[in-house]
Amino acid sequence: MAGYEGKTFKWVGTRPIRPDGVDKVTGRANYGADMNLPGQLTGRILRSPHAHAKIVSIDTSKAEKLTGVKAVITGKDFPDMHNGVMPGDEGVNFHHLSSNIMAKHKVLYDGHAVAAVAATSAAIAEEALSLIDVKYEILPHVIDVDLSMQPDAPLLHDDIFTSGVNPKPEKPSNVVQRIQMQLGDPDAAFKDADVIVERSFKTKAVHQGYIEPHAAVAEWSEDGQCRIWCSSQGHFMIRTLTARLLKMEAAQIRVMPAEIGGGFGGKTIIFIEPTAVLLARKAKRPVRVVMSRDEVFRGSGPAPATSIDVKIGAKKDGTLVAATGEFRYQAGAFPGSPVGPACMAAFGPYALTHVRATGYEAVTNRPLCYSYRAPGAPLSSFAVESVLDEIAQKLDMDPMEIRIKNGSKEGTQMVYGPKLKAVGNLECLKAIQSHPINKIPLGPNQGRGLAAGFWFNLGGQSSAVVNIAEDGTATIMTGSPDIGGSRASMALMAAEVLGIDYSKVRPIVGDTSAVGFCEITHGSRVTFATGMAIIQASEDIVLQCRQRVAKMWEVDVDAVKWEDGHALPAGANAGDQKPLSLAQIAGKAARTGGPLVGSAAINAGGAGPAFGVHICDVEVDPETGHVTVLRYVAAQDAGKAIHPSYVEGQIQGGVAQGVGWALNEEYIYGEDGRLQNSGFLDYRIPVASDLPMIDAIILEVPNPGHPFGVRGVGEVPIVPPLGAIANAVARATGVRMTDLPLTPPKILAAIDAAK
Amino acid sequence: MSGFQYEAPVSVDEAVGLLAGAKGLAKVLAGGTDLLVQLRTGAVQPDMVVDVKRIDELRQISGNAASGFVIGAAVSGSEIGEHAALVKAWPGVVEGMELIGSTQIQGRATPGGNLCNASPAGDCTPGLVAAGAICVVAGPKGRREIPVEQVPVGPGKTSLAKGEFVVALKLPPRAKNSGDAYLRMIPRTEMDIAIVGAGVDLTLDASGTCTHARVALGAVAPTVLLVDAAAKALIGSKIDDAALAKLAAAASAACKPISDKRGTIEYRTKVAGVLARRAAVIARDRARSNG
Structure with a gap:
């Protein structure tokens, strides 16, 4: 590898127009749903209206007889994946994956796919769905992660035995795993603390909110070759998983990547492609399956709801002496919750000698919980940053000072194993410390919030x-x-x-x-x-x-x-x-x-960890609980920004999503276990006018593991916003809130309760 | 979405004939910003859709402040927002209409549609109720006029009989020193649905004493509420802090909300008073500068 240290770059670091830009703004670019093949059929998926139910029977005969219907499939059309994980599968449980794509004997969430049809028009396909007669036997359900972990909770699977506990359990449970990472002896070290803050937090599930719904077109040739056009974050992943799930050979499948209208982690796993492939094989015609927005919310892979306890102890001078966190992360109906990364990232910005992160993952009657931008980290970081802010308040200390004093840096031992090489945490903290925002006086009902974030990168x-x-x-x-x-x-x-x-x-x-x-x-x-x-x-x-x-x-x-x-x-x-x-x-x-x-x-190898430090000003209407974000500044170490505009775009995008997560986004379930807000009217992602200009500051501490010094920039920007907003709201209102999102009704109730 | 008969009549009589003669469910299509969504989700499955946008009378704003404006039921939000005389006389009515949806939606959304969709949270309705607007309804028995608050009778339900539809909304002649305002509470800044809405219309005399007031609340009951007690708190006062506090208390007391995914009973009840008070202040200030 050539050494580029100290080299003056001619192209790297400039801001030319992106090669895909013109086609995107003129509408010429082809996204997942834009593919049209001769003879193409419309595929539609029938989804469960119940949170948890046994499938007694599925009668598709009426749908099959409808003129224009060319294929109907159910879970029985998918090959049996046996139970559990196969050797070489790297932890992928294909039985679970297949059962999520099409339910086998039980439906496990509102929106779980139970059947699919391919027809000559969308109207016929929809009529066919209404003709499929599914008889359910409704079972008790569980949505909340803490309730799911109770011994008497409704059991989702009989093949999940909690891993990571001793002795190995003999009874199946909703708790998928327990993990723990520790440095030193935090329990003993808390005795040296002058101040200890311990708080419990709850957060709601959120969706990545990508604008483009999942879409796939599948076509078979007479010689058994299969082609798939789809939008995903990995067409090789689509090929591998389709081949495994349908017992095909990888080279038999050719996957064409469409332009992607947003993914944010939500398109790193497979949902509809095997269904399109099976429909196309049965119909002997190309089939296009496009999810509706309702289906995206109910049947893709949102980020988890959580329940978290964090305890941090500090000396009077602000030195952190010990920290522990228990992170209980909801999985969806199948394992896949990012509690591991959450534990790794929680305390990342701080050099701690005595620290322990314990994680639990529990299945619930919700859609598959999957990746969303720095998976798991925004939530564990929110809890840690909230507690740290409260410690600073108790010590009457500048929240920046306590973070710089304890900031992780080159040589810091991380709780998950490695020692940090050159990183930009302190540089980011100092860039925010010297930013002019700190000099702007705050008015009544206004507060300034600070948070740091870490992501290890891959x-x-x-x-x-x-x-x-x-x-x-x-x-x-x-x-x-x-x-x-x-x-x-x-x-x-x-x-x-x-x-x-x-x-x-x-x-x-x-x-x-x-x-x-x-x-x-x-x-x-x-x-x-x-x-x-x-x-x-x-x-x-x-x-x-x-x-x-x-x-x-x-x-x-x-x-x-x-x-x-x-x-x-x-x-x-x-x-x-x-x-x-x-x-x-x-x-x-x-x-x-x-x-x-x-x-x-x-x-x-050699991915360099990323750090980001965010500061924001908010104003809270004390009579309505409405939050206005007045100012937002984010500093981040990019290692080397190859195209600075797109690094800034990543920072601004992460902040926008994080602000939505902090303030208004949430999966709302009724008592019946059904999702009540499967659309953008009542699932509130921020609109442009909800956000101030987000000032993005790029710092460049080169990653020694890359020839140009690059470190990943896409994920860490969504880690600090939840804590930064929550800390700003706490300081604006004088009330520390521990439940996200911070909706106006919740804030007003908290303000009134504190009076 | 299943099939249906689509008709686009060019006269009121023709529309009445189609609606009255329709077999099964007939829906009126104005801007379509509610109806098309309901069709797509399968929430309504009509047998006939009657598009009223080609009827000239429904697409016009006529009259003036002194004589009273008549707003065709299918005039779009952007057309209302661009009507300078209407904006000057009835800024509260106009801002209620303009809060609906995005710029694109504004090109389609109509006051008649918002009223007849009969959502308790519809943004256009509280301002019209506060203004004392009269609804012109055409039907098989000819035309009738009813106060706008009598059109919705519950969520998604109106008092209109089979064959009837809304032709226009009539605003009363505008007195000197009058002002109106509409405010809503949404978690975001736009593109959202009201958790609470409050419309206030009032008139002052030369001394600044309130001689006329109407207060309407949205999203706090099955229909938009006209709150007489809140209006009485203003009438006879200079709309000072004491009167405003009484207004807020009366508005909160009138609420009969539900708790749902958008807000709690406690939240809606309290914020209804807050918004009514804030809207009254804006209406008062507009009245003072509108001599």
Whole structure:
């Protein structure tokens, strides 16, 4: 790997227009639902109206007889996945996954799929759904995580035995796992504290709120080859899971990535593609399945509700002496809650000698709980940041001072194992400390809130291909769906290494049969890991060019160097050769060895953790409980911002979603266990006028694990907002609230109760 | 969404004939911002939809402040918002209409539709009730006029008989020194549904004493409430703090709300008083500057 430390970048760090931008703003870009094939049918899914029920029978005969209906499927059409996890499955329970896509013997949540039809029109498909007769035997349900963990709670599965407890339980339970991470002896260390704050918190489930509903088109050829067009955060994931769930071979399936209209973690798992594939096989025609918004809320993978206890002890001077947290995270109907990452990230911004994070995951009668941007971390961070803020108040200490005093930095031992390398936590804290927002005087009913956040970031497997055309322009291809401007970043990194203009590089996302394997776009990994693959594939091209030129000049390859897109003599010994451009070399490629194709396939380690520090001002209407966010500033360490505008976009987007999470977003269930707000009217994501301009500050503490110093930036921005908003509201009202979201009715009730 | 017969008559009589003769459920389509959503979700499954937007009378604003405005039932929110004389005379009525939905929705949403959707939380209705608007209803027996508050009789239900539909809304002649206002409580800043709404219309005499007032509350009962006790708290006062406190108490006392996913009984009851008081202050200040 070439060393770029101290190098002046020509392209990296600039802000050109994104390559996918024009097609998106003109409407030309094709999203998941835009695919249309000749003879295509409309697929629709019948969903359970009950939170928990035994399926007594499903009679599809009337639907099958309806003119225009070409296929009807139920859980029986899906291959039996046996029970449990198979060797090599890396923890994926295919029985659970298959049962979530189409219910087998029980429905486990309002919205659980029970049958699907393919018909010649949407109206016929919907009529067919109404003709399917499902007989249910309703069972008691459980929605709340604390209730689900009770011994007498309605049991969802008979094959879940709590892992991580000793002795191993003999009875099945809703509690999937108990995990624990510890440093030192916090129980003993609390004795040294001058002040201890211990609080319990509850938060509600929220949805990622991506604008594009899940959509997939499936088509079979007569020779048994299958093609899928869909929008996801990983078309290789779609291929792998479809193949496993339907007992097909991976190479039999070709998955074409559509443009993606938002994912935020919610499109890192499979929901509808196997259904579309089975319908298409049965109907012998292409089938398109598109979820409605109601289906997205009821039947995709929202983030969990939680119940959390956090206890922190400090000395009078603000030194933190011990901290513990118990994080009880709701899973949906099947395991998958991100309680592990929640425990890892909870105390991340602080250097603690005595700390323990304990996590529980429990299944509930809700849709599959899955990833949402820094999965699990915003909630555990909210609890920790709230308690820390209260400690600062009790010590009459500046909330910034206590965070800087205890801030984690290079060399800090993390509770989940590693020691930190170079990170930007203190830099972010100090950037916020010196920001002019601190000088703005607060008016009546206004409060200022501060919070820090941590996310470890991921690396992982990525492939990239760089193809040089005969005129020296480059097409670069990866298999990483672009959910945040990554194509622009890939093109900038390739342009930097190749030494050609950004406009000469066309980045594309290749399908599963066109490019090597790439893991899903998650964990803030793409600009880091897939970017590293692009850098290496571009370096491969540079090396090949030097080899071709060495051949032309009849010198050793070491005698040819690469600068600014040209091959040059490395020194006087190489002779008096004129520089050759990439275009000149490419034009002679046929005579020097054939096409110039660079590639790289890597498993990237060395992902650098990300830190962010947020400060915000709010005003609370004391008579209505309404919160107005007046100002918001977020500082974040990007390592190296390849395209600063899209880093700022990630920061602003994370903040916007976090503000919604803090103030108004929640899954609301009735006594009957049914979701009451499966639409954007009563599921309140922020609208533009709810937010102030979000001031994003990028800091660059290079990640030693990446050639350009890149660290992931997409997830950590959603970690601090919940705590920052809650702390601001607490300071504006004088009332510390521990239940999210902070809706106007809840705030007003808390203000009135405190009077 | 199942199939239905779609009709787009060009006269009131033709529309009445279609609605009166319809077999099964007939729905009137004005802007469609409620009806189309209900069709899509399957909440209503009509046999006939009668689009009234091609009837000229329903698409006009006529009259003036002195004689009284007549607003066609299918005039859009943006057209109302751009009518300078109407905005000047009845800012509260206009702001209620303009709070509905986004810019795009404003191009379609209508006061007649909002009224006949009969949601207790409809934003246009409290302002119209406070204004003392009269609803012109056409039907098989000809035309009749009823106070606007008598149109909704419960959530989703109106007093209109089969074959009847709303043609226009008549605002009374505007007295000097009058002002109105509408406020609603929503968790967000826009694109939301009222947890509580409050409309106030009032008139002052030369000394600044309130001679006329009407107070209407939304989303705190099965229909929009016209609260006489709240109006009485203002009439005869200079709309000072004492009168405003009495108004707030009377407004809260009149509430008969439910607890639901949008708000609790306690919250709605308290905030109804707060919003009525704040709306009265805005209406008073508008009346003072509207001599």
